Amino acid sequence: MRRIIHKKFFNRDAHIVARDLLGREIRRRIGSRVVRAVITETEAYMGPHDKASHAHRGLTKRTAPMFGHPGTLYVYLVYGMHYCLNLVTREKGYPAAVLVRAVRLLPSGILINGPGRVTRALAIAKSFNNKNIFSDKRLMLGPRHFTPKQIRKTPRIGVPYAGAWAHKPLRFLIE
DNA sequence: GGTGCGATTGCA
DNA sequence: GCAATCGCACCA
Numbered sequence: 001m002r003r004i005i006h007k008k009f010f011n012r013d014a015h016i017v018a019r020d021l022l023g024r025e026i027r028r029r030i031g032s033r034v035v036r037a038v039i040t041e042t043e044a045y046m047g048p049h050d051k052a053s054h055a056h057r058g059l060t061k062r063t064a065p066m067f068g069h070p071g072t073l074y075v076y077l078v079y080g081m082h083y084c085l086n087l088v089t090r091e092k093g094y095p096a097a098v099l100v101r102a103v104r105l106l107p108s109g110i111l112i113n114g115p116g117r118v119t120r121a122l123a124i125a126k127s128f129n130n131k132n133i134f135s136d137k138r139l140m141l142g143p144r145h146f147t148p149k150q151i152r153k154t155p156r157i158g159v160p161y162a163g164a165w166a167h168k169p170l171r172f173l174i175e
Numbered sequence: 176g177g178t179g180c181g182a183t184t185g186c187a
Numbered sequence: 188g189c190a191a192t193c194g195c196a197c198c199a
Contacts, residue, residue: 043182062195080192082183099182116183158182
């Protein structure tokens with residue numbers, strides 16, 4: 001089977017994948033319709049030692065998808081009302097992931113800013129959790145639309161409890 | 176079995 | 188500034 005993104009794409013450290021996802025297309029198939037968007041902002045959750053990561057607490061019912069194969073979807077509910085979409089990285093058994101924080105819809109170019117708004121725009125909810133982006137026909141990665149000239153790095157959003165990890169530049173975005 | 180809170184958002 | 192809203196991690 002021919003793939004635009006090779007399976008090994010996700011078998012790398014989360015900060016590498018997070019950068020590499022910028023400028024790439026993500027497609028959501030809803031019946032015969034396809035919603036397309038370009039990823040413009042991501043965050044990396046590096047592993048069990050990363051205090052900002054859910055995986056910091058180890059293998060739990062919630063975090064189990066993070067321990068899955070590269071390309072696994074980790075979709076969880078935050079604040080009781082918003083879903084966040086993550087793409088699991090590294091080899092099976094190592095919990096790391098990339099959070100998709102913003103996209104631009106195609107062809108309109110409308111910016112969807114914020115992980116909760118991204119999942120709403122792409123109609124992604126809990127039924128996607130623990131699925132794999134290489135096998136679930138509802139979601140797939142498309143081609144790279146451009147290579148960012150400059151990638152801005154900042155600390156991750158909403159993780160003030162993470163100690164030194166709160167300050168690490170693991171949020172990546174296109175200007 | 177009880178409790179506290181979060182990888183957020185929208186509105187006052 | 189803060190309410191909404193609920194799954195679940197954690198403690199007992």
